[in-house]
Amino acid sequence: ETGVTQTPRHLVMGMTNKKSLKCEQHLGHNAMYWYKQSAKKPLELMFVYSLEERVENNSVPSRFSPECPNSSHLFLHLHTLQPEDSALYLCASSQGRTGGFSYEQYFGPGTRLTVT
Amino acid sequence: AQSVAQPEDQVNVAEGNPLTVKCTYSVSGNPYLFWYVQYPNRGLQFLLKYITGDNLVKGSYGFEAEFNKSQTSFHLKKPSALVSDSALYFCAVRDRGGSQGNLIFGKGTKLSVKP
Numbered sequence: 001e002t003g004v005t006q007t008p009r010h011l012v013m014g015m016t017n018k019k020s021l022k023c024e025q026h027l028g029h030n031a032m033y034w035y036k037q038s039a040k041k042p043l044e045l046m047f048v049y050s051l052e053e054r055v056e057n058n059s060v061p062s063r064f065s066p067e068c069p070n071s072s073h074l075f076l077h078l079h080t081l082q083p084e085d086s087a088l089y090l091c092a093s094s095q096g097r098t099g100g101f102s103y104e105q106y107f108g109p110g111t112r113l114t115v116t
Numbered sequence: 117a118q119s120v121a122q123p124e125d126q127v128n129v130a131e132g133n134p135l136t137v138k139c140t141y142s143v144s145g146n147p148y149l150f151w152y153v154q155y156p157n158r159g160l161q162f163l164l165k166y167i168t169g170d171n172l173v174k175g176s177y178g179f180e181a182e183f184n185k186s187q188t189s190f191h192l193k194k195p196s197a198l199v200s201d202s203a204l205y206f207c208a209v210r211d212r213g214g215s216q217g218n219l220i221f222g223k224g225t226k227l228s229v230k231p
Contacts, residue, residue, distance in 0.1 A: 004159070006159075102167045104150055112157075
């Protein structure tokens with residue numbers, strides 16, 4: 001997928017490590033999202049950025065810290081994670097968020113995170 | 117509150133037969149409705165959406181979905197299933213009149229198409 005890319009694709013980290021997930025969109029979109037996908041649970045929206053401003057934080061623990069330096073890049077900084085944080089982390093982007101909710105989101109392939 | 121229900125965890129279909137993956141929704145106003153597909157080790161891929169107009173929406177890979185306002189449903193259909201259609205399918209809704217604009221996803225339905 002060249003529209004939305006994510007790196008790394010797989011990550012194993014200990015509970016005391018610090019790591020970052022990277023997302024890049026090549027679609028000219030101005031909204032970006034982080035989702036968490038765990039087995040047998042609906043997709044959980046974590047953070048939303050619109051025009052590089054964080055517009056939503058869905059009660060995510062502070063051990064997850066997002067960063068959006070420009071409209072094409074989104075990071076998720078991880079520190080002192082717990083084993084229950086193991087999941088597939090998906091990044092998405094869309095053409096707009098406010099004033100027009102008909103836009104679909106385009107997803108990256110995800111980062112499979114395992115916390116040991 | 118907005119919600120989406122996909123009542124079937126898994127749907128099994130023989131190749132060449134028609135398939136239906138069910139979705140019902142609940143929103144306070146009029147909805148925007150979406151279907152996504154997820155293949156193993158991949159992200160979600162957009163299939164189709166209902167915004168307004170014709171209740172029958174056509175999308176990628178021969179899929180279509182029918183919006184039924186009275187039954188608050190948006191079932192995904194395909195006339196003839198392929199083995200390559202085997203994947204996880206997600207229905208999502210957004211409240212047209214809502215202030216948040218976030219997509220609410222169903223739990224997903226695993227479609228298995230056997231030769």
